[in-house]
Amino acid sequence: MKRRDFVKYLSLSVPLFTCGCSHSWQSYFIKDNKPENETTQLEDIGAPAAPPEKQIITDATDTKTKSLHFDQDFSDDIFCKESDRQLLEQLVEKFRAVQRYVGNGNFNLLGMDEFFLYSRYAPRTEAVTKREKLYLEKLFSFDAKIYGFYGEKNFQSITENIRKNTTVKIPHTGHFLRKGQSFETYNKIRKDIGNTIILTSGVRGLAKQFHLFLEKAFISEGNLSKASRSLAPPGYSFHGQNDFDIGKVGFGLNNFNDEFANTREFKILSDLGYVDIRYKEKNLLGVRFEPWHIKI
Numbered sequence: 001m002k003r004r005d006f007v008k009y010l011s012l013s014v015p016l017f018t019c020g021c022s023h024s025w026q027s028y029f030i031k032d033n034k035p036e037n038e039t040t041q042l043e044d045i046g047a048p049a050a051p052p053e054k055q056i057i058t059d060a061t062d063t064k065t066k067s068l069h070f071d072q073d074f075s076d077d078i079f080c081k082e083s084d085r086q087l088l089e090q091l092v093e094k095f096r097a098v099q100r101y102v103g104n105g106n107f108n109l110l111g112m113d114e115f116f117l118y119s120r121y122a123p124r125t126e127a128v129t130k131r132e133k134l135y136l137e138k139l140f141s142f143d144a145k146i147y148g149f150y151g152e153k154n155f156q157s158i159t160e161n162i163r164k165n166t167t168v169k170i171p172h173t174g175h176f177l178r179k180g181q182s183f184e185t186y187n188k189i190r191k192d193i194g195n196t197i198i199l200t201s202g203v204r205g206l207a208k209q210f211h212l213f214l215e216k217a218f219i220s221e222g223n224l225s226k227a228s229r230s231l232a233p234p235g236y237s238f239h240g241q242n243d244f245d246i247g248k249v250g251f252g253l254n255n256f257n258d259e260f261a262n263t264r265e266f267k268i269l270s271d272l273g274y275v276d277i278r279y280k281e282k283n284l285l286g287v288r289f290e291p292w293h294i295k296i
């Protein structure tokens with residue numbers, strides 16, 4: 001069966017992408033006899049110390065300095081345990097495989113149970129193991145303040161899904177926006193500024209946020225604090241609610257660095273009062289400056 005046909009088949013056989021309640025079909029999570037809201041302890045995740053071979057560049061510990069130099073290593077950063085590094089790498093590979101399998105658009109709205117299910121069928125990978133699931137659960141229930149991230153958590157459970165019927169697909173972007181205020185704001189921005197503005201990321205479910213976070217942690221050699229300065233940890237992203245990112249057509253990766261703030265598009269956005277940035281320059285939330293992120 002071809003990938004698209006298979007995804008269609010599953011969408012018909014289980015309420016994928018249409019129902020927000022995770023209990024309506026089998027959950028693939030392991031409860032491991034743990035109380036629902038128990039938070040993960042630091043020693044389960046890592047340690048506030050870099051591996052011996054790692055050179056620490058900056059010793060500052062204040063949040064503003066960290067958000068300004070978000071892509072550096074700091075002396076009190078939390079690093080993934082050495083014994084979990086391979087797990088991190090395997091998970092990154094499995095998220096990539098499932099994303100290829102379901103397609104970038106569908107992957108944006110994927111819940112974690114769906115991710116586990118698809119990992120069984122995606123080519124060139126293996127199903128997510130019990131140990132990997134437990135690791136993801138530990139990461140989800142870890143208090144992100146310990147990384148140095150002070151934003152609020154807006155997913156209460158790792159099995160929480162985005163209801164597809166609350167979203168609208170934005171043509172030619174591969175992304176979705178929430179119906180209502182998000183969709184209206186995006187259309188108004190395009191009307192006021194023109195079609196040189198484009199949606200670069202909309203609603204994101206937990207699988208997408210996990211994937212982005214783990215990719216960043218992986219390329220940061222296991223530095224989870226550094227990952228959390230670029231991206232909200234899984235469960236903490238406002239892309240799970242109504243926020244979205246915009247960019248300038250043809251501006252490529254510069255849409256995701258400070259260059260975007262120098263564009264004509266950003267200046268007009270600012271003049272028209274659209275810019276109520278969630279993650280401001282030198283902010284106290286422990287996150288980098290994100291002029292492209294529209295707060296709803």
Ligand SMILES: [Zn+2]
Binds near residue numbers: 201239243293
């Ligand atoms: Zn954003």
